[in-house]
Amino acid sequence: MSAPSLAPYIIKRPWLRRWVQPLANWYVNAAGYRQLGLKADDILPEENDVVQLALKRLPPKEAYDRVYRLRRAFQCSVSHQLLPKEEWTKDEEDTPYLTVLIKEIETEMAEREDLEAMVVTKRQAKANAGK
Amino acid sequence: MIPRTTACRGVPRALCQHAVRPAQRRGLASPASGSFQYQSGDAKGVKFASRDFAGPTTTLALVAKAGTRFQPLPGLTEGLASFAFKGTERRSTLRIVREAELLGAQLNAYHTRENLVLEARFLRDDLPYFVELFGEVVSSTKFLPYVFSEEVLTQVEFAHKRFLANTVDMALNSAHSLAFHRGLGTPTVSASSIAYTKYLDYDSVEYFSKIAYAKPNFAVVANGADHGELSKWVGEFFENAPAEPLDNKSVGSEQTKYYGGEERIAHSGRNAYVIAFPGSSSFTGKFYKPEIAVLASLLGGEASVKWSTGFSLLANAKASAGTQVITKSAIYSDAGLLHTTITGGAENVAATAKTAVELIQKIASGDIPKEIFQKARAQAKFRELEYGQDQRAALELTGAGLVHNTQPYQIDEVAKAIDGVTEAAVKSAAKSLLESKASVSAVGDLHALPYAEELGLKI
Numbered sequence: 341m342s343a344p345s346l347a348p349y350i351i352k353r354p355w356l357r358r359w360v361q362p363l364a365n366w367y368v369n370a371a372g373y374r375q376l377g378l379k380a381d382d383i384l385p386e387e388n389d390v391v392q393l394a395l396k397r398l399p400p401k402e403a404y405d406r407v408y409r410l411r412r413a414f415q416c417s418v419s420h421q422l423l424p425k426e427e428w429t430k431d432e433e434d435t436p437y438l439t440v441l442i443k444e445i446e447t448e449m450a451e452r453e454d455l456e457a458m459v460v461t462k463r464q465a466k467a468n469a470g471k
Numbered sequence: 472m473i474p475r476t477t478a479c480r481g482v483p484r485a486l487c488q489h490a491v492r493p494a495q496r497r498g499l500a501s502p503a504s505g506s507f508q509y510q511s512g513d514a515k516g517v518k519f520a521s522r523d524f525a526g527p528t529t530t531l532a533l534v535a536k537a538g539t540r541f542q543p544l545p546g547l548t549e550g551l552a553s554f555a556f557k558g559t560e561r562r563s564t565l566r567i568v569r570e571a572e573l574l575g576a577q578l579n580a581y582h583t584r585e586n587l588v589l590e591a592r593f594l595r596d597d598l599p600y601f602v603e604l605f606g607e608v609v610s611s612t613k614f615l616p617y618v619f620s621e622e623v624l625t626q627v628e629f630a631h632k633r634f635l636a637n638t639v640d641m642a643l644n645s646a647h648s649l650a651f652h653r654g655l656g657t658p659t660v661s662a663s664s665i666a667y668t669k670y671l672d673y674d675s676v677e678y679f680s681k682i683a684y685a686k687p688n689f690a691v692v693a694n695g696a697d698h699g700e701l702s703k704w705v706g707e708f709f710e711n712a713p714a715e716p717l718d719n720k721s722v723g724s725e726q727t728k729y730y731g732g733e734e735r736i737a738h739s740g741r742n743a744y745v746i747a748f749p750g751s752s753s754f755t756g757k758f759y760k761p762e763i764a765v766l767a768s769l770l771g772g773e774a775s776v777k778w779s780t781g782f783s784l785l786a787n788a789k790a791s792a793g794t795q796v797i798t799k800s801a802i803y804s805d806a807g808l809l810h811t812t813i814t815g816g817a818e819n820v821a822a823t824a825k826t827a828v829e830l831i832q833k834i835a836s837g838d839i840p841k842e843i844f845q846k847a848r849a850q851a852k853f854r855e856l857e858y859g860q861d862q863r864a865a866l867e868l869t870g871a872g873l874v875h876n877t878q879p880y881q882i883d884e885v886a887k888a889i890d891g892v893t894e895a896a897v898k899s900a901a902k903s904l905l906e907s908k909a910s911v912s913a914v915g916d917l918h919a920l921p922y923a924e925e926l927g928l929k930i
Contacts, residue, residue: 460573
């Protein structure tokens with residue numbers, strides 16, 4: 341479930357990126373998931389077929405780490421605490437490990453839709469031969 | 472109005488017919504079927520052969536020297552066969568399937584003990600599309616972990632389950648492994664789940680594909696395609712295939728040795744009993760013995776005419792009508808196995824197995840009427856010719872011949888060799904069977920099924 345995003349548009353324009361980057365950094369910190377040791381992809385809504393399939397396709401190690409992060413965050417949330425500062429998710433650790441798979445599955449599904457909706461026409465050479 | 476394409480196409484065809492005609496002037500009884508008259512060639516290191524068979528459809532096959540005999544780890548051949556026609560760098564699995572469907576084609580991938588075959592059947596005009604598809608499968612299939620776990624592994628598991636329920640398959644595979652141990656003896660499907668839990672993985676399949684799909688290890692064979700056109704497309708689309716195998720350890724290519732022995736497997740399904748002896752290699756191999764084929768049809772077990780028992784010795788001597796007996800001479804490139812498979816109720820199977828050994832002793836002592844021997848020889852010849860005419864078998868044999876660099880399979884000479892088999896030759900072949908070690912495999916009710924020693928066989 342990838343939501344529409346302005347990010348590619350902004351990243352293409354360095355001058356715009358220089359303005360928006362500090363704002364984005366502030367927002368990510370304020371969102372609070374990094375203080376619980378989560379990655380952005382850990383909090384994607386997963387109650388749909390696409391993300392469920394993407395979760396199944398995760399390599400075993402990544403799937404294990406994801407569950408670990410989720411449980412740790414849940415524990416923190418229950419006990420009304422944040423992780424010690426050195427365990428917060430760092431900027432370079434916050435990678436889109438799941439979004440890549442989701443996008444792949446979405447292209448697959450879009451391709452299926454396209455093929456279903458296809459209108460078949462005779463090849464030109466054959467059409468001429470039939471006349 | 473005459474369409475242009477038809478007008479042009481008529482000319483080469485007319486020329487072809489003209490060229491072929493002298494060969495067809497032989498008498499009607501001549502076995503010159505033409506099914507093995509393939510033209511072969513080499514396009515940038517890829518061996519190919521074709522036969523311009525007049526007709527609207529083409530069968531294209533890619534024969535790789537990657538059967539279970541040549542797999543370095545168990546299950547790899549099966550994995551590679553299931554990975555065929557899965558997503559490549561350029562196309563997804565779904566697109567390959569849909570495009571093939573739109574062209575009205577059939578895609579198929581299967582393996583035997585010695586070869587892995589990718590096969591496509593389609594309308595004649597679509598040749599370039601399918602040669603390109605084969606080129607893509609060979610050089611740019613994506614061996615993704617999730618494709619492996621979602622699609623390939625499920626098929627391998629199904630094959631394993633089917634194998635466990637099929638006692639005849641179990642007995643035959645067991646007899647092969649008793650006879651040849653490694654190499655040819657490797658079971659054709661995963662005999663236990665170890666194969667796919669321990670050895671089979673997407674990266675091991677990818678590694679094997681770099682060996683199996685290297686240019687010296689496969690050949691492209693077409694039935695019903697113009698030779699020049701096939702040569703052009705093969706040269707164009709197989710450029711990216713690896714020129715040399717990734718690993719030069721040649722698993723399974725050493726000369727097969729016969730061992731023999733006995734194995735008994737308890738099973739609650741149907742009873743299957745296999746008695747096997749060293750047989751004949753294929754005609755192109757070094758150990759070709761035409762008398763084994765005659766001996767196989769002499770023992771027989773199946774009728775070739777409906778509602779009759781037929782002439783073969785076992786068909787007339789089996790314990791009950793419900794007992795099924797088949798004798799076959801399985802031929803491989805450098806060895807063979809003559810095996811009799813008996814299935815049915817345990818007591819009947821036991822009795823029939825005893826009879827089978829007695830019959831071989833009878834043949835060895837020369838106690839067989841001349842008439843039955845002649846019938847058996849005629850049937851062996853017919854079977855051989857019919858098998859050679861069968862499109863699938865011919866494609867695989869031709870491709871294997873190209874890959875293994877042996878002489879082409881000449882059907883006329885095989886028929887001649889069988890014609891030359893004398894009663895004395897069959898008698899001495901039967902004698903040598905009894906002197907050599909047998910491979911006996913019993914699956915089912917072990918209380919009723921006899922040991923080989925009880926039948927009077929040497930183990």
